[in-house]
Amino acid sequence: xxxxxxxxxxxxxxxxxxxxxxxxxxxxxxxxxxxxxxxxxxxxxxxxxxxxxxxxxxxxxxxxxxxxxxxxxxxxxxxxxxxxxxxxxxxxxxxxxxxxxxxxxxxxxxxxxxxxxxxxxxxxxxxxxxxxxxxxxxx
Numbered sequence: 001x002x003x004x005x006x007x008x009x010x011x012x013x014x015x016x017x018x019x020x021x022x023x024x025x026x027x028x029x030x031x032x033x034x035x036x037x038x039x040x041x042x043x044x045x046x047x048x049x050x051x052x053x054x055x056x057x058x059x060x061x062x063x064x065x066x067x068x069x070x071x072x073x074x075x076x077x078x079x080x081x082x083x084x085x086x087x088x089x090x091x092x093x094x095x096x097x098x099x100x101x102x103x104x105x106x107x108x109x110x111x112x113x114x115x116x117x118x119x120x121x122x123x124x125x126x127x128x129x130x131x132x133x134x135x136x137x138x139x
Contacts, residue, residue: 001062005112009058009069012105016055016076019102023048033095037086050079058109066118073110080106 022030023044031041039047054076061069080103087096 001116001118002112005109005116006062008105008112009062009073009109012073012076012109013055013058015102015105016051020048020052020055023051033098036092036095037083037090039086051076054079054106061113066113066116070110070113073106073113076106077103077110 019030021027026041026044031044034041034044054072057072057075058069061067061072080099083099084096084103087093087099
Protein backbone atom coordinates (compact mmCIF):
# COMPACT_ATOMS: atom_id res chain seq x y z
CA UNK A 1 0.00 0.00 0.00
CA UNK A 2 1.43 3.44 -0.89
CA UNK A 3 2.96 5.48 1.91
CA UNK A 4 0.61 8.44 1.40
CA UNK A 5 -2.38 6.11 1.82
CA UNK A 6 -0.99 4.74 5.07
CA UNK A 7 -0.29 8.26 6.36
CA UNK A 8 -3.77 9.57 5.57
CA UNK A 9 -5.44 6.49 7.04
CA UNK A 10 -3.24 6.71 10.16
CA UNK A 11 -4.18 10.36 10.68
CA UNK A 12 -7.86 9.50 10.15
CA UNK A 13 -7.65 6.69 12.72
CA UNK A 14 -5.87 8.87 15.32
CA UNK A 15 -8.33 11.74 14.81
CA UNK A 16 -11.26 9.41 15.33
CA UNK A 17 -9.75 7.75 18.39
CA UNK A 18 -9.22 11.17 19.96
CA UNK A 19 -12.82 12.22 19.32
CA UNK A 20 -14.12 8.84 20.53
CA UNK A 21 -12.34 9.45 23.84
CA UNK A 22 -13.80 12.96 23.92
CA UNK A 23 -17.29 11.57 23.34
CA UNK A 24 -16.93 8.87 26.00
CA UNK A 25 -15.47 11.24 28.59
CA UNK A 26 -17.99 13.90 27.53
CA UNK A 27 -15.33 16.58 27.27
CA UNK A 28 -16.77 20.07 27.66
CA UNK A 29 -16.21 21.31 24.08
CA UNK A 30 -17.56 18.07 22.60
CA UNK A 31 -20.75 18.25 24.67
CA UNK A 32 -21.17 21.97 23.97
CA UNK A 33 -20.74 21.50 20.22
CA UNK A 34 -23.14 18.55 20.16
CA UNK A 35 -25.78 20.46 22.08
CA UNK A 36 -25.37 23.47 19.82
CA UNK A 37 -26.23 21.40 16.73
CA UNK A 38 -29.09 19.60 18.46
CA UNK A 39 -27.47 16.29 19.37
CA UNK A 40 -28.69 15.02 22.76
CA UNK A 41 -26.01 14.08 25.31
CA UNK A 42 -27.35 10.53 25.47
CA UNK A 43 -26.36 9.98 21.82
CA UNK A 44 -22.65 10.62 22.47
CA UNK A 45 -21.79 7.04 23.51
CA UNK A 46 -23.54 5.63 20.43
CA UNK A 47 -21.80 8.14 18.16
CA UNK A 48 -18.51 7.24 19.83
CA UNK A 49 -19.09 3.57 19.04
CA UNK A 50 -19.82 4.37 15.39
CA UNK A 51 -16.63 6.43 15.07
CA UNK A 52 -14.64 3.78 16.92
CA UNK A 53 -15.91 1.04 14.64
CA UNK A 54 -14.97 3.17 11.64
CA UNK A 55 -11.44 3.70 12.97
CA UNK A 56 -11.07 -0.01 13.77
CA UNK A 57 -12.34 -0.89 10.31
CA UNK A 58 -9.66 1.27 8.73
CA UNK A 59 -6.99 -0.54 10.74
CA UNK A 60 -8.42 -3.94 9.76
CA UNK A 61 -8.57 -2.81 6.14
CA UNK A 62 -4.88 -1.95 6.15
CA UNK A 63 -3.84 -5.13 7.95
CA UNK A 64 -6.31 -7.53 6.34
CA UNK A 65 -9.05 -7.51 3.73
CA UNK A 66 -8.94 -4.08 2.04
CA UNK A 67 -12.70 -4.11 1.50
CA UNK A 68 -13.16 -3.66 5.26
CA UNK A 69 -11.13 -0.44 5.13
CA UNK A 70 -13.10 0.79 2.14
CA UNK A 71 -16.40 0.15 3.90
CA UNK A 72 -15.10 1.82 7.08
CA UNK A 73 -13.93 4.89 5.17
CA UNK A 74 -17.27 5.04 3.37
CA UNK A 75 -19.14 4.81 6.68
CA UNK A 76 -17.02 7.52 8.29
CA UNK A 77 -17.49 9.74 5.23
CA UNK A 78 -21.26 9.39 5.51
CA UNK A 79 -21.11 9.98 9.26
CA UNK A 80 -19.19 13.24 8.91
CA UNK A 81 -21.30 14.34 5.96
CA UNK A 82 -24.24 14.01 8.34
CA UNK A 83 -22.36 16.08 10.92
CA UNK A 84 -21.80 18.79 8.31
CA UNK A 85 -25.50 18.78 7.47
CA UNK A 86 -26.32 19.06 11.19
CA UNK A 87 -24.16 22.18 11.43
CA UNK A 88 -25.63 23.75 8.30
CA UNK A 89 -29.20 22.88 9.32
CA UNK A 90 -28.94 24.93 12.51
CA UNK A 91 -26.56 27.49 10.99
CA UNK A 92 -23.67 26.77 13.37
CA UNK A 93 -20.71 27.72 11.23
CA UNK A 94 -18.12 28.76 13.82
CA UNK A 95 -17.28 25.11 14.57
CA UNK A 96 -18.00 23.54 11.18
CA UNK A 97 -14.27 23.21 10.47
CA UNK A 98 -14.05 20.22 12.81
CA UNK A 99 -16.55 17.97 11.02
CA UNK A 100 -15.23 19.31 7.69
CA UNK A 101 -11.70 18.19 8.58
CA UNK A 102 -12.91 14.77 9.75
CA UNK A 103 -14.99 14.44 6.57
CA UNK A 104 -12.01 15.39 4.40
CA UNK A 105 -9.77 12.76 5.99
CA UNK A 106 -12.44 10.06 5.84
CA UNK A 107 -13.14 10.86 2.20
CA UNK A 108 -9.42 11.05 1.47
CA UNK A 109 -8.95 7.62 3.04
CA UNK A 110 -11.76 6.26 0.89
CA UNK A 111 -10.39 7.76 -2.32
CA UNK A 112 -6.86 6.56 -1.64
CA UNK A 113 -8.03 3.06 -0.76
CA UNK A 114 -10.08 2.85 -3.93
CA UNK A 115 -7.09 4.06 -5.95
CA UNK A 116 -4.77 1.46 -4.46
CA UNK A 117 -4.43 -1.50 -6.83
CA UNK A 118 -4.56 -4.15 -4.08
CA UNK A 119 -7.63 -2.51 -2.53
CA UNK A 120 -9.30 -0.97 -5.57
CA UNK A 121 -12.47 -1.90 -7.40
CA UNK A 122 -10.91 -4.72 -9.42
CA UNK A 123 -9.58 -6.34 -6.25
CA UNK A 124 -12.95 -6.06 -4.53
CA UNK A 125 -14.61 -7.76 -7.48
CA UNK A 126 -12.08 -10.59 -7.26
CA UNK A 127 -12.56 -10.96 -3.51
CA UNK A 128 -16.27 -11.42 -3.93
CA UNK A 129 -16.05 -13.30 -7.23
CA UNK A 130 -18.07 -10.61 -8.93
CA UNK A 131 -17.84 -10.40 -12.68
CA UNK A 132 -16.29 -7.01 -13.25
CA UNK A 133 -16.97 -4.69 -16.15
CA UNK A 134 -14.19 -4.46 -18.72
CA UNK A 135 -13.67 -0.81 -17.82
CA UNK A 136 -12.15 -1.79 -14.49
CA UNK A 137 -8.46 -2.32 -15.09
CA UNK A 138 -5.94 -3.77 -12.66
CA UNK A 139 -3.27 -1.26 -11.68
